[in-house]
Amino acid sequence: MSEESTTPPEKVDALYERLDREAEASGYHLNPDREFTRGLVEGLITNEQRYGYPACPCRLATGDKQKDLDIICPCDYRDADLVDWGACYCALYVSDEVLDGQREVQSIPERRPPGGERPQGSPAHAPQQPGGEPTLPVWRCRVCGYLCAREKPPGVCPICKAKRDRFERFW
């Protein structure tokens, strides 16, 4: 993003609007600081052009898609950072609490493991042993029954918009 910008503003706006619509539909929120967020969206477009995929604008991509898969936006770490810090690493996405002014975004530590400790290859081709115990808890929304497998439940149910405290451990 330190380069001379060559992205037409309309293109930035179009992606901004799409990401905003998609975020709101599933209980996520773009950072309400529109100019800041537009800068990140422009970074996504730059990365898409440079690498062929919208790598995280706040991390250094290698250009090898398989190695960067976990930092293609939305990154594998966004949802955990939203729960723990109220924002993703870039602060492109913020939590309800941040949006409502009940929590302030501070510096967010890098959660991504060092290179050697990351899962290798495309995860769809690296199936967990079927029949083994799942390694992540499964959470259930008590309102609508939505199930998801992650360290902690989401801030808002993407289906019925009930808040985190309505989730229970299912498995």
Place this chain on the structure above:
Amino acid sequence: MSEESTTPPEKVDALYERLDREAEASGYHLNPDREFTRGLVEGLITNEQRYGYPACPCRLATGDKQKDLDIICPCDYRDADLVDWGACYCALYVSDEVLDGQREVQSIPERRPPGGERPQGSPAHAPQQPGGEPTLPVWRCRVCGYLCAREKPPGVCPICKAKRDRFERFW
């Protein structure tokens, strides 16, 4: 809702629009009687101001969030009532059949268990024993593969909008 209203109509309209958008996105529907529904939405705003959370406008809240968690709107009983009665206890939400005029809303019995029989505390902190048998059936949408855990499948798949009869028991 029997009090003098102090909620500006614009605020009621704004929440009405948000709830309507969120409902439609996931296969739910607000009651099409707009004035009736606006009254309930105003009740949610009143409860949010009074208690700090939008407790069900048709039930008596205690003001203790942990005790009222199951009746924060959407309540834990909405989806079962939509399946069995075509509307939630308040009739804020109605089913497809009711919206299409194929079913009439009648008086809906209170499904909420008496005080002593309700689950205690925040469900996220009361994990089911992992590895135990889940106590609710898991349903699978045959069209898109969506999974949810609830007594009966939803009226409409929140992902692909296939109807209830496209769900099968998965677990």
Place this chain on the structure above:
Amino acid sequence: MSEESTTPPEKVDALYERLDREAEASGYHLNPDREFTRGLVEGLITNEQRYGYPACPCRLATGDKQKDLDIICPCDYRDADLVDWGACYCALYVSDEVLDGQREVQSIPERRPPGGERPQGSPAHAPQQPGGEPTLPVWRCRVCGYLCAREKPPGVCPICKAKRDRFERFW
């Protein structure tokens, strides 16, 4: 669709808009050839009027809802065809790759099993033996934790819009 059309264009447009909105919200896409797609949408309306349900406009319905359940649009085969062929049997729905011009739609073979080999009756009433091994893999979105049970992961996560290569086998 070979009959004289009696469907008012506004009705076709209204269903078109609804299907488009619902598709986009969950990571699906209508065929961008608007006139072609309007023809299929009109076929859905015709079938709804003729049979009482929107059977696939490109297949022969029997008029017995239980027997046609798997071909009510969206059909049970749409998502697998989107993965394998980039479009559903009718080409009413197309994949991201087709929409982006990276893949061309060709003739799509019929995936529906012959009559005698189809599951009988309403699937919700034919529960799998609870406690048995699920017969389909469960996929997990590594970004948001969404779970679904299907042969292959979806092209796009319906919740967070991450692409297929972000899914891992969960069970």
